[in-house]
Amino acid sequence: MKQHEGGRQVRIGIITGSGTERLPGAQVLATMTPDTPYGPTSGPITLAEVSGRTVAFLARHGAGHSLPPQQINYRANLWALKSLGVEGIISSSAVGGLRPGYAPETFVLTNQLIDRSTGRIDTYFDGSRPTGVRHLPASDPFCSTLRRHLQQALTARGLPFQAQGTVVVINGPRFSTRAESAWYVSGGADIISMTQYPEPVLAAELNMGFANLAYVTDSDTGHDGSAPVTAEAVFGRLKAAQPHILAVLEAAVSTLDEGYRAPQLMDPEAVRIIMDQPVPGPSANAALGFEPAPAVSR
Numbered sequence: 001m002k003q004h005e006g007g008r009q010v011r012i013g014i015i016t017g018s019g020t021e022r023l024p025g026a027q028v029l030a031t032m033t034p035d036t037p038y039g040p041t042s043g044p045i046t047l048a049e050v051s052g053r054t055v056a057f058l059a060r061h062g063a064g065h066s067l068p069p070q071q072i073n074y075r076a077n078l079w080a081l082k083s084l085g086v087e088g089i090i091s092s093s094a095v096g097g098l099r100p101g102y103a104p105e106t107f108v109l110t111n112q113l114i115d116r117s118t119g120r121i122d123t124y125f126d127g128s129r130p131t132g133v134r135h136l137p138a139s140d141p142f143c144s145t146l147r148r149h150l151q152q153a154l155t156a157r158g159l160p161f162q163a164q165g166t167v168v169v170i171n172g173p174r175f176s177t178r179a180e181s182a183w184y185v186s187g188g189a190d191i192i193s194m195t196q197y198p199e200p201v202l203a204a205e206l207n208m209g210f211a212n213l214a215y216v217t218d219s220d221t222g223h224d225g226s227a228p229v230t231a232e233a234v235f236g237r238l239k240a241a242q243p244h245i246l247a248v249l250e251a252a253v254s255t256l257d258e259g260y261r262a263p264q265l266m267d268p269e270a271v272r273i274i275m276d277q278p279v280p281g282p283s284a285n286a287a288l289g290f291e292p293a294p295a296v297s298r
């Protein structure tokens, strides 16, 4: 088990989405910008104490929401969290609701996904390392234990939620057409996102558990008679909901006991080979076309 900051173990990661770039209730212990074999993360990773637990926190869109969903370096983000010792990740996302029951201001504990993104690198097992060919069993990409902790937190606060939901993930940055939205509903989707892929499968490839707290900000193209979604409407709803989103994330962290073990879906030896890769450093990142990471601060 890796240890940081005077022997503290970092076992829980938090990845937040649009509108949530800080954990105001957390005591910050350190801020770091880890290099990875895949280039820089979305931004600094903050080690913080939340409800007596040390967590590693990352805002997926970077500082000032500078990264659009299709440009996020998902592989670097998940690799960096694993390298800090993280075993389970709780994430948050703004989503559109596609059906009755998934109305704006409802929370959803996503349990299934349909990937309709394009061009995103969604595996560590791309043949470039001596891991052998690996195929992730992806039937249940969200961790039921982490979802249960989120459910307890939502219930305790009396917040409206759906205990299950299938998310369709589009590439963005544009929103969907009416025809696309209707098609996703006919295919079984309940909610729609631009970021919930490939985070869960990359986490699973590294034997980390992953759960998502989705918050419905809109009704997408307006199946319920409301106006079609705009980014402004999404951010407006998120601003009002932010205290609840943070409280639920923090409460879920507080109830996760030390005995949490992530589903082990990948051969640990293959994971070790991925995690033992040398980190090329900032100059190599630049050669790969990535911006240098911001400076480390403490």
Ligand SMILES: CSC[C@H]1O[C@H](OP(=O)(O)O)[C@H](O)[C@@H]1O
Pocket: 016, 017, 018, 019, 060, 061, 068, 069, 092, 093, 094, 095, 172, 193, 194, 195, 196, 230, 231, 234, 235
């Ligand atoms: C501002 S609407 C589009 C943006 O918001 C969601 O991001 P996140 O899941 O990180 O909260 C959506 O998927 C898009 O990236």
Ligand SMILES: Nc1ncnc2[nH]cnc12
Pocket: 094, 095, 096, 097, 170, 175, 176, 192, 193, 194, 217, 218, 219, 220, 221, 229, 234
């Ligand atoms: N309607 C929508 N489509 C895709 N991503 C979203 N994020 C929030 N609302 C969304």
